[in-house]
Amino acid sequence: MFAKKLNIDTSSTKFHTIIIAILCMIIIMFVRFSSLFNVFLDQQLFLVLHTIFEILSVLVSFSIFLALYNIYDFTNSIRNVIFANTFYIVGLLDIMHFLSYNGMPMFLTENLSQKATAFWIFARIIMALGLLFANIFEKETISKINKRYFILLSTIFTIVLGYLVIYNSSIIPTFFDEKTGLTSTKIVLEYIVVLLLVVSMYLIYKTSKEKNSILTKHMLIAITIAIASEITFTMYINVHDSINLLGHVFKVISYFLIFRVLFIENIKDPYRKASEMREQLNNHVIRLEDIAKQKTKEMAIANYKLKNMNNKMLKELDAAKQIQMALVPKKYENHLGVKFYSEYIPWGKLSGDSYKYFKIDEKNLGMFLIDVSGHGVSSAMLTIFADRVLTPFDAEGEEDKEFYLNPKEVLKDFYEVFNESDFPEETHMVMLYGVLNIETSEFTYSSAGLNCNPIHIKNDGKIQLLELKDGFPICKLGSIFVPDYHNETIKLGLEDRILFFTDGVIEETNNTNEQYGLSRLKVLIKDKYYLNSKGLLKKICDDLTEFRGEAHMEDDITMYIMDFTKR
Template sequence: MDKSGFKGVKFENRMIVAYAVFFAILISSYKLMLMRIGMGESLFGQMNQDTLLTWYLVLEFLGIAISLMICANAYYSFLQMGRIRLVYVYSGFFSMAVMDFFHVISYAGTTGLFENSSPYSSITYWIFGKLLFFIFMAITSFLPLKRKSTKRISVINIALLAMLGTVFLLIHSGAVVVDARSKFVFVGIIIIAIQMIAAYNFTKTGVKLKNWFFIVFAFGILMFFFNEVIFVVRGQNYGVVSIYANIIKIIALLFMFKALFSYNINSPWVQMMEAQERIKKYASDLENVIDKKTQKINEANKNIMKEIKYAREIQQSLLPKNDLIIKDTRFVSRYMPCENLSGDYFDIFKVDDENVGMYILDVSGHGVSAALMTMFCINTVKSTERLINRYRGLKPHRNLNHFYESFNKMSFPPAMHMVIFFATYNFKSKVLTYSSGGMNCFPILIKQEGGHAFLDKSKGFPICQCSDFYTPEYYSSSINLHKGDRVVFYTDGLVDQKKNGVFGQDDLIDLMESNRHKDLETVDRYIAEKMEENGGRFEDDITYFIMEII
């Protein structure tokens, strides 16, 4: 990614500008050295040795402070990111800061904090500081950018301190001392070579990634190169050139601090803020999208509920009247779906002039799918052909056989099934003939003279898709009725106390028997009032009709 403060300027052009500045500083440094040589002692006449030394020490301590700032930057960035490159960066700057500190306080011209301090020891500290620093920078330049460190930070710090302690002891004891001009130049040339390797690798990385921060860091290393060349050419002294070289060093450190701070702290922070802004924008856009989608869903739901309402009206319009009289029989009924559409259904119809047919069924499930299934039942159980309707109606088991066969010819879901109870009543003989298709709650006969009985002599198989491996046999049973007798046909929702909490079967029988002398309309109202005690909230459909012989 191209990171820079020069927006709109090509990366390659910024590279050219950076190196032009580099060569300008190099030429200026070279001219300054020539000027010093030409002016000789006249230039020192303006500033005595103590003043020069004071400025030199101030600049050295300023360089140490900046090095420690960069070290802290890299250290805490490593704690957050874990990149191994940062380990070598903070190790390099910390090593240079420590060695420069020993260099300053061990110089013979200072207060002499070390008894055995000498100019050679001071120079050796200074040289080893640069050598360690650029070795760490060169190693850093070769490491992959995203490689993580597997070592604990405490182990790294102990190793770093142990290395610096060893170097200090070697120099302080005099075991390692740069005490000759040839040695100084030799080590200086090695440092310059390592500098060039590190600068080249960082520049290469910057060009590859088109990332300005790597170029700025490489530029800082190259400015150290001026510093090193000056001291290799002129030697380690504390004249004007040394001060100028230290100024270059501080500028180089500031460039490197800027690059590291921008790459590790400022740039991620800016990216995070930009990401937060994008998230806010996306959240705002998402909220608008959700509002629009919610509106569409609400409109679609409103249309669906409207269609379901129409479907409910259609389904209920197919039901018989709530209070129906056919010759000497009276029927009252109530239909209460737990949802808008119900899987319960019943019908009462004339088979012929002497017989009335009736059935009640309960489809598995609730809602739309169960309601659609009841439509199939209406067209199958009751034929529009009079002779066929009479043939099936007079023999309820024939109707159930036909119903089972028709159901298995359809491609309904395997889990879909239903239970049904079909009956026919003959007005002349007062005989009720019935057949059950797996009905789990048998109709109850409430006798006028007292007592009750269940219509449970016929126990057939539910209507389901099992014809491939089972063919059920349905049969009819019959019972004689008398004037004043009542028969309650109902689905299991009416007596399911666990789901609906209205009646138990015994409660229903007690209510019917205790009110057998009251008119049918009153009994129906008592049942409705009992259901309203539950608040009209049910988990299962409730359907019933009561037949009375009048």
């Protein structure tokens, strides 16, 4: 009720930390100022309880060390390796602390309160510094140093420190006097530890990405209790009194909370997330299977028409010549106001080249250019097959129209249909399929291995080759390879033109076996770009004839110009 009136968020990390701090201080004050403060436990009972609490602390310390040390190979986290080695050293020092405690059997040298207190204060300082330095680094900061070097240095440091405390105690400051109790040095160092822990809390809260997460809360609460523990160790008079025992209780609780945070953060959470990801992946697989079934059904319907066309085409092979010539566009055609001019010169009676332009809807024109391997009847049959499959004779539905508006999908589908046919394994073809949107003036196209880049002739005479991605030819390799085709789009200006042609144009040879070449074609276009499309095609044909001379044609010559003039 009071929290609501004061507009306090009772779920926040700050609120929980403050509450724990207040509770700890109440407990400390109660013990300090009550008759319990003057209770001195029986030495043997205290040693039993003290040993139990210290062993619990050591077990937790080594659990933190082993967990983080062993996952270092997978995370290389500098933050975790600092935590691991901090609690490794602290665990060893805590062992030396309770073995050196006054009343325990002699540990190497006579057990005095000074020796046990020295191990205690050094362990606390190292823990505070370890927490501080670990939280300076982000979780993602990695180290390439072998973890064995860290453990080696930590072991050497602990051995040296233990040796100095046990055998050279004269160089160690006095922390406990058997007559007067705690020294000012011990008390000052305890408050320095408290200060380091407060700074660690600030760094943890400041750098935490989720300040109100359960892990952040528990870590700050753990350090708060550790601070309470350090404060109690500035108050005791006798090493066997109740306030001393309370400090050990706080210490064990703090260690357990730190262990819980580091265990969840580095071991439990990753496994939980991995389990969730596996479950999500399984769900995705199930959804993908459903989608695949649906798409397969849709493609089966779409391919049904194509297969019917294919079957009809195979029955009409005996009329190949007549059909092929009937399929070739006229030398001049106009579709939706876009003019097309063409020249088609077969190498023999039948050609292995094919081209076409057609209306898809009221604002889109489709077109393709095909060059089949070889010559003669088999090549001509392939061009008829391609024409029947690629021309949308009955693209009345929106689904059909969308299909023909996507060049790369048309090529992919054509590749699959071709592989389902009974044509010989060695047959193949290269081609280009494009769509012109007359409203946006955008020409989108995709290549299936065409080796002749169409030439974009701008209205100012500048020319530019259209980029062709390395599309895979249409061939009978569908059982081992399914290619990906790519769409390219260019913007046409008013009165721009595009010249499409097969390799028969630039590979035309003369008596000296010299090829006509792309460079010569580009020079001719630059010089004669002012001619209209019909005149430019005639000029190219005349130049080819002059270049060839008395040599015989070696390939089909096919070319057409798409003239995007004002309608």
